Amino acid sequence: MTNFKACARRTGWMVAALLLTVPLVAAPAHAAAKIQHLISPGGIEAWFVQDATVPLIAMEYAFGGGATQDPADKPGVGNLVADLLDEGSGDLDSKTFHERLDRRAIELSFNSSRDTFRGSLRMLRDNKDEAFELLRTALTSPHFDSADVERIRAQVVSGLRRDTSNPTSLASRKFLEVAFGDHPYGRQVSGTLESVPTINVADMKDYVRRVLAKDTLRIAVVGDVDPATLGQLLDKTFGGLPAKASLTPVADVEAAKPPQRAFIPLDVPQTVVMFGGPGVKRHDPNFMAAYVVNHILGGGTLSSRLYKEVREKRGLAYSVYESLLWMDHSALFIGNTGTRADRAGETVEAINKEVRRIAEEGPTQQELDEAKSYLKGSQMLALDTSSKLASALLQYQLDKMPIDYIEKRNAIVDAVTLDDAKKAAQRLWGQGLLTVIVGRAPQAAAQPAAATPPTAN
Amino acid sequence: MSSPRFAVATLVTLLAACAIPASGALAQTTVTSDPPASFTLGNGLQVLVIPDHRTPVVTQMIWYKVGSADETPGKSGLAHFLEHLMFKGTAKHPAGEFSQTVLRVGGNENAFTSTDYTGYFQRVPREQLPKMMEFEADRMTGLILKDENVLPERDVVLEEYNMRVANNPDARLTEQIMAALYLNHPYGRPVIGWRPEIEKLDREDALAFYRRFYAPNNATLVIAGDVDAKDVRPMVERTFGAVAAQPAIPARRLRPQEPEPVAPRTVTLSDPRVEQPSVKRYYLVPSANTAAAGESPALDVLAQLMGNGSNSYLYRALVVDRPLAVSASAGYQGTSLDATQFVIAASPKPGVDFAQIERVFDSVIADVAENPVRAEDLERVKTQLIAEAIYAQDNQATLARWYGAALTSGLSIEDIRSWPDRIRAVTADQIREAAQKWLDKKRSVTGYLIKDTAPKREEKRS
Numbered sequence: 001m002t003n004f005k006a007c008a009r010r011t012g013w014m015v016a017a018l019l020l021t022v023p024l025v026a027a028p029a030h031a032a033a034k035i036q037h038l039i040s041p042g043g044i045e046a047w048f049v050q051d052a053t054v055p056l057i058a059m060e061y062a063f064g065g066g067a068t069q070d071p072a073d074k075p076g077v078g079n080l081v082a083d084l085l086d087e088g089s090g091d092l093d094s095k096t097f098h099e100r101l102d103r104r105a106i107e108l109s110f111n112s113s114r115d116t117f118r119g120s121l122r123m124l125r126d127n128k129d130e131a132f133e134l135l136r137t138a139l140t141s142p143h144f145d146s147a148d149v150e151r152i153r154a155q156v157v158s159g160l161r162r163d164t165s166n167p168t169s170l171a172s173r174k175f176l177e178v179a180f181g182d183h184p185y186g187r188q189v190s191g192t193l194e195s196v197p198t199i200n201v202a203d204m205k206d207y208v209r210r211v212l213a214k215d216t217l218r219i220a221v222v223g224d225v226d227p228a229t230l231g232q233l234l235d236k237t238f239g240g241l242p243a244k245a246s247l248t249p250v251a252d253v254e255a256a257k258p259p260q261r262a263f264i265p266l267d268v269p270q271t272v273v274m275f276g277g278p279g280v281k282r283h284d285p286n287f288m289a290a291y292v293v294n295h296i297l298g299g300g301t302l303s304s305r306l307y308k309e310v311r312e313k314r315g316l317a318y319s320v321y322e323s324l325l326w327m328d329h330s331a332l333f334i335g336n337t338g339t340r341a342d343r344a345g346e347t348v349e350a351i352n353k354e355v356r357r358i359a360e361e362g363p364t365q366q367e368l369d370e371a372k373s374y375l376k377g378s379q380m381l382a383l384d385t386s387s388k389l390a391s392a393l394l395q396y397q398l399d400k401m402p403i404d405y406i407e408k409r410n411a412i413v414d415a416v417t418l419d420d421a422k423k424a425a426q427r428l429w430g431q432g433l434l435t436v437i438v439g440r441a442p443q444a445a446a447q448p449a450a451a452t453p454p455t456a457n
Numbered sequence: 458m459s460s461p462r463f464a465v466a467t468l469v470t471l472l473a474a475c476a477i478p479a480s481g482a483l484a485q486t487t488v489t490s491d492p493p494a495s496f497t498l499g500n501g502l503q504v505l506v507i508p509d510h511r512t513p514v515v516t517q518m519i520w521y522k523v524g525s526a527d528e529t530p531g532k533s534g535l536a537h538f539l540e541h542l543m544f545k546g547t548a549k550h551p552a553g554e555f556s557q558t559v560l561r562v563g564g565n566e567n568a569f570t571s572t573d574y575t576g577y578f579q580r581v582p583r584e585q586l587p588k589m590m591e592f593e594a595d596r597m598t599g600l601i602l603k604d605e606n607v608l609p610e611r612d613v614v615l616e617e618y619n620m621r622v623a624n625n626p627d628a629r630l631t632e633q634i635m636a637a638l639y640l641n642h643p644y645g646r647p648v649i650g651w652r653p654e655i656e657k658l659d660r661e662d663a664l665a666f667y668r669r670f671y672a673p674n675n676a677t678l679v680i681a682g683d684v685d686a687k688d689v690r691p692m693v694e695r696t697f698g699a700v701a702a703q704p705a706i707p708a709r710r711l712r713p714q715e716p717e718p719v720a721p722r723t724v725t726l727s728d729p730r731v732e733q734p735s736v737k738r739y740y741l742v743p744s745a746n747t748a749a750a751g752e753s754p755a756l757d758v759l760a761q762l763m764g765n766g767s768n769s770y771l772y773r774a775l776v777v778d779r780p781l782a783v784s785a786s787a788g789y790q791g792t793s794l795d796a797t798q799f800v801i802a803a804s805p806k807p808g809v810d811f812a813q814i815e816r817v818f819d820s821v822i823a824d825v826a827e828n829p830v831r832a833e834d835l836e837r838v839k840t841q842l843i844a845e846a847i848y849a850q851d852n853q854a855t856l857a858r859w860y861g862a863a864l865t866s867g868l869s870i871e872d873i874r875s876w877p878d879r880i881r882a883v884t885a886d887q888i889r890e891a892a893q894k895w896l897d898k899k900r901s902v903t904g905y906l907i908k909d910t911a912p913k914r915e916e917k918r919s
Binding site: 051053054055056058094095098099102103104105107122124147150151154155158161162164165166167266267268269270301302303311312313314315316317318319338339340370373374375376377378379380381383384385386387 | 509510511512513514544553556557560561562563564565566580581582608609610611612613614615616617619620623624729730731732733766767768776777780783784804806836837838840841843844845847848850851852853
């Protein structure tokens with residue numbers, strides 16, 4: 001049955017799917033104490049937590065580059081590669097490969113994101129040899145057989161066609177274009193209806209050759225395996241990859257300067273609004289202040305200023321949130337809401353008013369104290385499963401954080417002063433917003449009776 | 458929606474604390490762990506404690522045995538509306554205090570409504586559990602509603618409707634299929650309600666529903682995490698134990714049942730925004746609660762064989778062997794108080810018509826109904842289903858959801874724990890019989906999603 005819920009937010013899923021940056025999280029102190037820096041006999045490194053409570057192993061790993069390594073005229077190559085690595089490799093055709101996975105309930109997937117090409121592997125402890133062996137063949141000898149390529153291409157194209165009338169997809173695509181223009185970050189990870197049909201096997205093989213290499217590889221493993229065995233598995237799996245990636249350099253880029261507004265007409269009952277602007281990079285000295293103050297304005301809880309003003313007081317939206325996203329070469333803040341067509345103007349104004357207010361006045365001391373208290377306490381909760389912990393350990397590596405970061409994090413949160421938070425608010429929101437609105441044209445929305453086609457209501 | 462298999466599973470979805478999977482075919486079980494401790498208070502509250510000592514965190518979930526199928530006709534959406542209003546404060550704890558307390562310790566909370574249940578949860582550091590119990594027990598009877606809270610929240614629900622349904626042609630088709638599938642049973646009503654009825658729900662409706670259904674003898678409390686049952690019991694006695702039972706609530710829910718289906722039905726939803734047509738067929742089938750012994754696990758296995766993954770029969774037939782479709786799937790929603798659905802679905806490639814797809818549906822079904830499935834196929838899908846039970850042990854919130862959903866859908870703890878054994882026991886004969894008996898077109902509604910190409914009415918410009 002469909003479940004409906006008084007969910008404060010949609011966890012930024014759309015935005016996260018777009019830019020693949022996970023929220024800032026930290027592991028529980030006791031897990032932190034157990035993180036090992038494992039170096040295999042062959043020199044493959046991993047952050048590793050050994051835990052035998054549940055008989056399974058979860059591994060998350062990433063290669064650098066991601067979708068920025070798609071050819072400029074062919075966005076979507078990495079995405080197509082990700083969808084095809086498990087469709088036949090080594091001695092195995094697609095059918096046999098999937099049968100081998102299914103027979104042992106091994107979960108294996110790949111994903112192209114903005115800055116990384118990622119993989120995820122989960123298995124029951126006793127199936128580890130088979131799981132790592134299947135991963136090895138997928139990474140080192142993918143087939144890209146033409147029937148499989150066309151089957152997967154048809155699926156990707158079908159998804160892209162759907163996106164052309166989906167207000168949220170349209171808004172995100174437009175937002176990235178507005179923010180990043182011609183920079184690779186302005187391109188679509190999954191490509192376009194024009195680019196995907198032109199991608200050929202040579203493009204994909206070239207991508208694999210350039211991107212899947214040991215020097216940018218980062219690995220996190222959590223589960224029921226001993227370090228010596230894991231080291232051997234990592235060597236067997238990743239040892240055969242080229243030593244060095246050959247990546248196209250990517251320039252640093254600052255997102256477009258707000259305020260700017262774009263409108264895309266689409267005849268839907270609910271208008272989608274995406275808003276944002278230049279953010280703060282992960283190693284910026286004010287990162288944590290920005291992170292805390294963003295939590296106060298639009299963080300994903302039932303208490304942010306945007307939640308209270310837009311949803312609770314005015315009933316304008318079901319979901320409204322804002323997140324910080326940091327990338328290798330840029331940073332954004334980005335928010336999203338959906339609101340009835342005839343009140344879209346009011347919603348955009350309510351958001352702008354809150355943004356101006358926090359930019360000018362900053363948060364209150366009480367808001368700051370409560371946000372810090374939340375962010376410190378939430379550490380433990382974010383990582384109570386093997387997969388969540390492995391994902392976080394991978395993210396810390398990609399963010400170039402030290403292995404003991406988890407232990408230091410609360411002190412960094414505590415050190416944020418009211419003055420820091422005010423400065424961060426001014427910096428983030430002082431210029432206003434980049435806003436993309438997808439929905440009925442304002443003049444039509446003002447006359448809903450004339451503009452609304454009959455629907456199933 | 459049907460089972461989670463139809464959802465695009467992304468990491469982000471899994472991480473979202475607010476995403477409650479619809480407890481699909483696998484909605485039950487844990488195998489190797491100790492059984493959860495269980496006890497019932499004098500006032501009828503059933504309590505379940507699921508230990509997970511890896512992290513000093515605890516999840517409290519309270520499940521009320523009331524969902525959209527228990528609403529009075531004409532008041533659709535009321536169970537879900539009340540769920541939203543449960544965050545508006547009590548006589549003892551004004552609006553926001555409960556939520557603020559959860560946040561201050563870094564916790565998170567949310568709620569969900571289905572046809573058969575309504576649930577609320579908090580995830581907090583373990584030492585906060587007594588406080589959470591105090592708040593949740595207080596909220597069982599102490600809710601205070603004012604129009605200034607109720608009316609904006611109704612607008613919020615209407616925006617939720619816009620987001621999930623009005624903006625989403627596929628969701629609109631699902632509403633029509635369900636309404637056509639259930640001729641008599643209230644499962645034909647959308648959980649979120651029919652829009653004209655949501656618009657009229659008010660404070661009095663919500664309070665009447667609340668007083669009628671929210672009571673300890675109509676609830677199950679699940680505590681999962683770093684706790685011991687022996688410590689939990691006195692806490693529950695002190696908090697929930699003080700709430701009076703409601704003897705007027707019947708022990709069993711008796712709803713209007715479906716007559717034996719006699720005619721296949723079709724519905725077609727056209728929308729100008731449909732860029733990828735699709736077809737899905739819903740069959741009315743027994744749930745784990747209503748099925749004869751062995752039947753529900755056979756349907757679980759059948760759904761897995763037919764439509765989960767790229768070696769499933771439908772995917773092979775429609776997407777690989779003869780590329781007529783870009784995707785194909787099947788699912789069975791076993792956790793349900795009353796008769797449930799078995800769903801098959803596909804999205805045709807451009808130029809392929811629905812009749813071609815349906816001929817393949819019919820031949821795949823005829824094949825499983827006539828011939829025994831290959832032993833190695835059977836073994837493979839059983840392994841996958843049973844493995845899910847082990848993977849679930851990695852996540853205390855998932856376990857709490859499985860148990861909670863099952864216990865509010867007529868199942869017992871033993872039903873949940875023995876589910877892997879019952880899957881293991883499914884025979885090729887049982888699968889053939891299940892397909893023969895239940896995948897009968899007379900029991901089904903087929904829904905088509907197509908692009909509306911009618912010329913658009915002129916928009917009046919000012």
